[in-house]
Amino acid sequence: MSELIILYQTNGKHRKALELLQAQAIKEGSSLYGHERTIHYLQQLGSSHLQLILEFSDWVLKAGPEQGLRTYTEDFIEVENLPRVLDFLLTRHKLLVIPYLEHQYLEKLQQLMKELEKVEEECENKWRESSIGDEKDFIDRGNMTCRSIDT
Numbered sequence: 001m002s003e004l005i006i007l008y009q010t011n012g013k014h015r016k017a018l019e020l021l022q023a024q025a026i027k028e029g030s031s032l033y034g035h036e037r038t039i040h041y042l043q044q045l046g047s048s049h050l051q052l053i054l055e056f057s058d059w060v061l062k063a064g065p066e067q068g069l070r071t072y073t074e075d076f077i078e079v080e081n082l083p084r085v086l087d088f089l090l091t092r093h094k095l096l097v098i099p100y101l102e103h104q105y106l107e108k109l110q111q112l113m114k115e116l117e118k119v120e121e122e123c124e125n126k127w128r129e130s131s132i133g134d135e136k137d138f139i140d141r142g143n144m145t146c147r148s149i150d151t
Contacts, residue, residue: 001020001024001030001032002031002032005017005020005021005032005037008020009041014041014049015052017041018038018041018042018052018056020032021041021056022038022056022059025038025063035060035064035067038056038060039060039068039070039071042057042060043070043071043074043078043079045078046078046081046082047078047081047082047083053071053082054085054088057071057072058092058093061092061093061096062093065093065096068096069096069099069100069103072100073100073103073104084104085100086100086101
């Protein structure tokens with residue numbers, strides 16, 4: 001079965017691959033049992049296949065909401081480039097809206113923190129390199145320097 005999925009995928013027959021994955025996901029003993037393979041497949045499709053992703057993630061989100069949400073939150077380029085799916089979640093999976101938004105905003109907060117750490121490190125390095133003796137003079141110049149880093 002896995003070979004057939006790969007064949008469908010390489011030939012761009014994504015709907016057939018996803019239909020097979022869905023059918024096999026409920027067959028105990030199948031090598032494709034569960035929804036992990038479907039989640040992984042959906043994550044690789046990219047934004048050009050958004051309608052297909054939304055359609056087939058629906059059953060995954062119903063079968064395993066937390067795992068299914070990974071379709072839209074994991075750190076893969078294809079997933080990160082997907083348009084926000086908030087409207088889809090609001091209409092079909094309201095209980096997942098808060099976890100989805102938490103992930104989105106936590107990710108943005110982490111990016112901001114990293115940027116702030118870089119600016120802080122640059123300011124500290126400039127301070128170490130400078131020969132300013134007066135702390136007040138440093139603070140005045142440091143603020144100008146830090147501001148100029150952002151622009």
